[in-house]
Amino acid sequence: MEQLRKAIETQAIGIGSDIVKVDMFLNHRIDTGLLFAMGRAWAEEFREEKPDLVLTVEASGIAMAAAAAHELGDIPVVFAKKNPAVTNTGEMVEAPVYSFTHKKQNMICVDRKYLPEGSRVLIIDDFLADGEAVRGMMSLCDQRMAKVVGVGIAVEKGFQPGGKQLREMGIHLKSLAIVDGIEDGKIRLREEN
Amino acid sequence: MEQLRKAIETQAIGIGSDIVKVDMFLNHRIDTGLLFAMGRAWAEEFREEKPDLVLTVEASGIAMAAAAAHELGDIPVVFAKKNPAVTNTGEMVEAPVYSFTHKKQNMICVDRKYLPEGSRVLIIDDFLADGEAVRGMMSLCDQRMAKVVGVGIAVEKGFQPGGKQLREMGIHLKSLAIVDGIEDGKIRLREEN
Numbered sequence: 001m002e003q004l005r006k007a008i009e010t011q012a013i014g015i016g017s018d019i020v021k022v023d024m025f026l027n028h029r030i031d032t033g034l035l036f037a038m039g040r041a042w043a044e045e046f047r048e049e050k051p052d053l054v055l056t057v058e059a060s061g062i063a064m065a066a067a068a069a070h071e072l073g074d075i076p077v078v079f080a081k082k083n084p085a086v087t088n089t090g091e092m093v094e095a096p097v098y099s100f101t102h103k104k105q106n107m108i109c110v111d112r113k114y115l116p117e118g119s120r121v122l123i124i125d126d127f128l129a130d131g132e133a134v135r136g137m138m139s140l141c142d143q144r145m146a147k148v149v150g151v152g153i154a155v156e157k158g159f160q161p162g163g164k165q166l167r168e169m170g171i172h173l174k175s176l177a178i179v180d181g182i183e184d185g186k187i188r189l190r191e192e193n
Numbered sequence: 194m195e196q197l198r199k200a201i202e203t204q205a206i207g208i209g210s211d212i213v214k215v216d217m218f219l220n221h222r223i224d225t226g227l228l229f230a231m232g233r234a235w236a237e238e239f240r241e242e243k244p245d246l247v248l249t250v251e252a253s254g255i256a257m258a259a260a261a262a263h264e265l266g267d268i269p270v271v272f273a274k275k276n277p278a279v280t281n282t283g284e285m286v287e288a289p290v291y292s293f294t295h296k297k298q299n300m301i302c303v304d305r306k307y308l309p310e311g312s313r314v315l316i317i318d319d320f321l322a323d324g325e326a327v328r329g330m331m332s333l334c335d336q337r338m339a340k341v342v343g344v345g346i347a348v349e350k351g352f353q354p355g356g357k358q359l360r361e362m363g364i365h366l367k368s369l370a371i372v373d374g375i376e377d378g379k380i381r382l383r384e385e386n
Contacts, residue, residue, distance in 0.1 A: 028271065028304055029269055030270040059272070074225040079223070110221075
């Protein structure tokens with residue numbers, strides 16, 4: 001997606017060999033115009049899959065999920081939680097997710113009643129690297145007998161295995177930008193086909 | 194705001210004397226149609242304050258902030274973080290916030306460069322009770338010499354002191370619904386004026 005690629009080229013920061021910092025326009029400050037353009041791009045890609053809801057994980061996926069859900073005609077968003085609040089009294093389904101950013105394993109969880117059996121789920125997330133978060137969300141859907149009809153990602157790290165594995169599984173995956181490598185702080189983007 | 198009041202009346206759960214659980218439509222599952230109607234209500238209230246950006250705290254404020262920012266013409270959103278990631282290399286301003294939900298104190302922080310000196314800031318958050326989160330965000334703005342031009346809240350707990358204190362300070366505060374009490378699980382909403 002041209003607008004996201006341009007934002008990455010002009011504003012993202014490459015750190016080491018595998019960190020793409022998009023704090024300026026997605027993950028701390030949000031470029032709202034870009035956000036809703038991304039929402040429209042995902043909506044166009046996944047409209048025919050007829051999702052009933054968008055599933056993401058707090059925190060940085062929430063704005064993207066809301067934009068996609070809005071552009072899909074205001075379907076509901078459900079965000080999996082990392083730290084169950086003391087006010088959570090409902091019954092939860094859970095899955096483990098290892099966060100490479102925070103270097104720890106989180107349990108993510110969703111209240112059963114917000115992920116109804118048989119629902120068609122579009123998963124949205126900011127990054128796809130090893131695929132841990134997406135697999136965690138797929139596990140939540142499996143546990144609820146909900147069907148994952150698509151996975152929409154902002155930035156895929158093409159040099160890590162998550163995207164390849166999902167494609168090999170036959171998942172309908174749309175990454176709006178794919179980073180093929182980071183060298184000397186320079187982020188190399190894959191050409192769009 | 195009628196649509197939010199109706200959602201609270203029909204779907205929210207009152208627990209004990211002070212917990213209003215809005216997981217079904219705001220804080221875990223999001224009713225996206227309601228979310229953007231709330232965004233329009235805040236935009237209408239605060240448009241004349243000419244905010245440059247919307248500030249909130251992760252996680253549950255993010256969707257509301259994005260909706261308000263979209264309806265204000267796609268101005269940027271900045272969300273303060275609770276758990277600085279290892280990828281945060283920028284210089285941060287910080288403020289303490291006690292969370293009654295999680296029963297612990299968090300530091301919230303924002304990268305200085307995303308809260309520019311002199312900017313006009315609209316604070317958006319889901320709940321206003323003791324006012325801890327809003328005061329934390331106001332402190333971040335003060336530290337950056339940014340001006341808080343308004344505070345938009347989804348659900349104010351009118352029986353706790355946060356809203357009263359902000360109004361006495363002369364802050365332009367708009368709560369879309371005000372809960373005056375919870376008795377035997379029943380949530381009592383203040384009449385709109």
